Amino acid sequence: MIYAKKKPIFCFLQTLILLILCGSINLVIAADIQLIKVAYITQEKKIPAALSNLDDFVPLKGLAGTELAIKDNNTTGQFTGQEFQLNKIIIAVDSDVTAIAKQKITDDTAFIIANLPVEQLKTLADLEIAQNKLIFDATTTDDPLRNSQCRDNILHILPSRAMRADALAQYLLKKKWRKWFIVSGSSKEDSLYTSAIKRAAKRFGMNIVAEKKWTHSYDARRTAQSDVPVFTQNIDYDVLVVADEQDLFGEYLAYRTWIPRPIVGTQGLTPTAWHRTHEQWGAVQMQNRFKAQAQRWMEEEDYGAYLAVRSIGEASVRTHSNQMQAIKDYLLSDKFSLQGYKGSPLSFRAWNGQLRQPVLLAAARSLVAVAPIEGFLHPKTLLDTLGYDQAESACNNMSKTQSESIVKKQDNQKQIQPINATHSFKKLIKQIIDKIKQ
């Protein structure tokens, strides 16, 4: 009798417990999905005059790299309960980047991948809306932007011109090709490239035997065949170092010089972050996956954007955070280590936000070397033999941020097990329900 009385109450309790438990399961799952919002901002480019018809103009380089990285992050995210959302902001050639950025970058977006020229990037970084955001400069190679003009809300992914020039110098020193003849174009970018080359020459004890500007002022009736020999005559040098970032004349130098000498720099043997000849350290898989998605080879801009989004992915998975400050602190800490398909782990230089990385030295159809070249030493990491080291840097913006917020020495492995936790929680519930049923 007593039992009979108790039973309905027990049944009611049982249902109630079940309802509560079911409700909480849903809550746990819903709360588990952490949204990480990423904006990708770029401006369309005018199709430049082509030197030849060999290479097609690739519109919107960088976007496919971003998309692949978002996909990779989300593949990982399904195991960590995170979702990466991409907001593509593609600005027409003649439109105002600042105005559109203000309008389209939402308040709840903490991360911006920028594929913008230096001046526009600086303007974007200085906007009020960008102050609590972290901008990943996926494409510039500008040294001033990483030194005297650096911003504490920008991280730079691609190697700077100084890093590239140092990589080249290390290799040329190893080859003992020390007499350099510099030929530069007339653009502002070419003179920045030349400055980096000169800095590297000084650092590695090279001898600049001549420096000439290619002015494009030659008579149109004359050809490269006759121009280049005259241009390079009467100079004794080991290598011709060319600074022609827009690809306007550099390709015409090879095989046409007065004396037989190799071409290096922006053409010939080129220092670069990524190249289609690169196959080592799992790079084949990266090349294949990219080609399958984009139907073309991965360009440097794609690699830059890919690494930017993967950095966010790696940091948010390890910290299980979608907050700007937590991610930034992690990225600038010693714990961050990114796989970039170049052998060494990649990390950020805390003093200027530059991603430290090996630099490839590539010819058109063969990868010649990967810098740092063996034998060039550094007390901390060999990767810092490339570019501006901490003591040389005029930027201290980033390190300030790092010391302000010390990264806690927490065990990340324990921190992030949402799916596992849910799983064991579900197990527990199942056990309880089974017991109740019995």
Add this chain to the structure above:
Amino acid sequence: MKYAILISILLSYLAQAETVFVTLEKDNALAIVDPIAGKLLKTIEIGQRPRGIALSPDYKYLYIATSDDNTVKVFSTNNYQEIAQLPSGEDPETFALNPTGNLLYVSNEDDNLVTVIDVINKKEIAQIKVGVEPEGIAVSPDNQWVISASETTNMIHWIDPKTNKIVENTLVDPRPRAANFTIDSTQLWVTSEIAGTLMILDVNTKQIIKTIRLDIPGVNANKIQPVGVVIDKERRWGYIAIGPANRVAVINAQTLEIEKFLLVGQRVWNLAFSPDQKRLYSTNGRSNDISIIDLENHKVTKSVAVGRFPWGIVAKP
């Protein structure tokens, strides 16, 4: 008397007889080596870009992933004839057999999948979605777990072989390459190519219990890129191939400390024990040879040139 001596010599030779099989990635071939004599016996063509290799538990069959043929081929160990091709999915590189030898688990690196193949019926029975670029794969000796290591997701995925579902995930150091269980199935050893570490995971908790940095005095940290990992049956020693550092690390499997480093050939990639576990063999990708290591003294005794880019290796009594 003479005959008796001869017979005893012959018998001891037979008792020692052993064959080592090595896949040659760039020769599209399989090298067959007599490790006792330290001689390459012969090389046979087997298919495009052979990499992963395994022996059936009864030693009757050889399984070889011919990556560019998009299949895992089955060969007889008697006459080396091709018997079958398994539907491995695209670009198979590494795979693992379960202890009974009836199921084969393949990593499909470009598709983020693990394909499960019924070896007897030559049928794909499941595809499991895993993280980005799955590579290392292993089945626990007690057949309770299949693990897949995804190189870009940086996780170990714990798959229940009964349901072919991922049950748990463990975040590990960047670019995990290879993984192997201890014989008692209580630990999983995982190498991280980028961090240069060996991580020991507890199978019960699925957590890392120890991380060992494989620093070698005088060797640049960039060259410490561990790949293959094996642990002996007594769980006395574990061995790690450290890629371009050209060394095999000897790890005390009880104290989990580094014992020593053995200098082998260039870009040491994968490792295999002799069936009696008295020797260890390493494939050295860049020097085109295998190293033979005497495990009683932990000394490299010989290297045998085998062909271009030796990749995977197994030994049969």
